[in-house]
Amino acid sequence: MTDLIEGARAGATARHGEQAGPLDVTIVLPCYNEQDHVLLELERISKAMENSPFSYELMVIDDKSTDGTLAVLREAQPRFPHMRLVAFQRNGGSGTARRIGTAEARGGIVVWTDADMTYPNERIPEFVQYLLDNPDTDQVVGARTREQGTYKFLRVPAKWTIRKIAEQLAGTRIPDLNSGLRAFRREVALPYLRLLPPGFSCVTTITMSFLSNQHTVDYLPIDYAKRAGTSKFHFVRDAYRYILQVLRMVMYFNPIKVLMPVALTLLAIGTAKAIFDVIRYAIVVHAWFHVTTNAVLLVVSGLIIASVALLADLIVRSRGD
Numbered sequence: 001m002t003d004l005i006e007g008a009r010a011g012a013t014a015r016h017g018e019q020a021g022p023l024d025v026t027i028v029l030p031c032y033n034e035q036d037h038v039l040l041e042l043e044r045i046s047k048a049m050e051n052s053p054f055s056y057e058l059m060v061i062d063d064k065s066t067d068g069t070l071a072v073l074r075e076a077q078p079r080f081p082h083m084r085l086v087a088f089q090r091n092g093g094s095g096t097a098r099r100i101g102t103a104e105a106r107g108g109i110v111v112w113t114d115a116d117m118t119y120p121n122e123r124i125p126e127f128v129q130y131l132l133d134n135p136d137t138d139q140v141v142g143a144r145t146r147e148q149g150t151y152k153f154l155r156v157p158a159k160w161t162i163r164k165i166a167e168q169l170a171g172t173r174i175p176d177l178n179s180g181l182r183a184f185r186r187e188v189a190l191p192y193l194r195l196l197p198p199g200f201s202c203v204t205t206i207t208m209s210f211l212s213n214q215h216t217v218d219y220l221p222i223d224y225a226k227r228a229g230t231s232k233f234h235f236v237r238d239a240y241r242y243i244l245q246v247l248r249m250v251m252y253f254n255p256i257k258v259l260m261p262v263a264l265t266l267l268a269i270g271t272a273k274a275i276f277d278v279i280r281y282a283i284v285v286h287a288w289f290h291v292t293t294n295a296v297l298l299v300v301s302g303l304i305i306a307s308v309a310l311l312a313d314l315i316v317r318s319r320g321d
Contacts, residue, residue: 035068042080045113137216194204
């Protein structure tokens with residue numbers, strides 16, 4: 001990954017020398033095979049930001065597209081003086097693009113969005129203004145009011161289930177767990193960048209990282225359009241990754257919330273089974289204090305998991321990050 005990062009930094013430095021100072025906003029826009037509509041997205045974002053009072057840079061990251069996306073971006077670059085073009089030397093995934101873009105951003109507020117025409121990017125200034133008007137809020141997320149993706153009949157119940165699991169673990173309501181449109185304070189997000197996975201679940205990760213570490217996350221309702229081009233979403237693989245990432249984030253910040261309910265459930269079932277065994281064998285075969293192996297295994301498993309939960313919590317609290 002080192003060569004990818006160094007290439008990104010070199011490209012950013014070479015192409016953005018005219019805006020070397022700090023800015024209000026950095027918009028990170030990963031692009032992978034978006035040649036047919038990326039210019040429309042650039043025009044929409046640039047127009048919205050030009051009509052706003054914010055200084056900004058539009059960091060467009062070509063994730064080693066296999067079509068003509070990079071050529072289109074290079075040809076269009078003179079038309080967009082605020083565009084900062086970064087070309088990856090190999091495909092790193094949208095999470096990698098967002099992580100490097102955030103790390104290299106010069107804006108105090110970072111906006112993540114997509115280049116597939118699905119999100120209302122003309123509303124980006126509204127998200128930035130929301131953070132400025134609400135200093136106690138560290139991240140504002142665009143909560144989609146409807147699902148327009150592929151495999152809709154599968155995505156809707158699956159995403160609802162994953163979101164409910166995340167809400168239970170995070171202890172708060174999450175209207176949209178994996179929205180691709182969000183704005184957050186860069187300095188707050190920096191410690192969590194190393195946790196971001198390379199794929200789509202990076203948006204879930206940044207949400208859970210903020211919530212699990214007691215940062216305020218607010219939501220603004222947004223429309224969600226049918227995407228342009230071909231979707232890169234794979235239902236089974238990406239749903240599995242979303243679930244794992246939710247569990248990983250909560251385990252990282254609050255492992256007791258995941259492990260202790262499992263431990264207490266096993267202990268309760270094991271204890272009940274042991275009491276049932278004692279009574280049953282005392283009545284049926286007149287055996288005194290006879291407990292089956294299953295009950296012992298349940299109790300021991302519960303004790304082991306509870307011990308791991310307490311040890312993990314101790315590690316988290318002594319980690320110092």
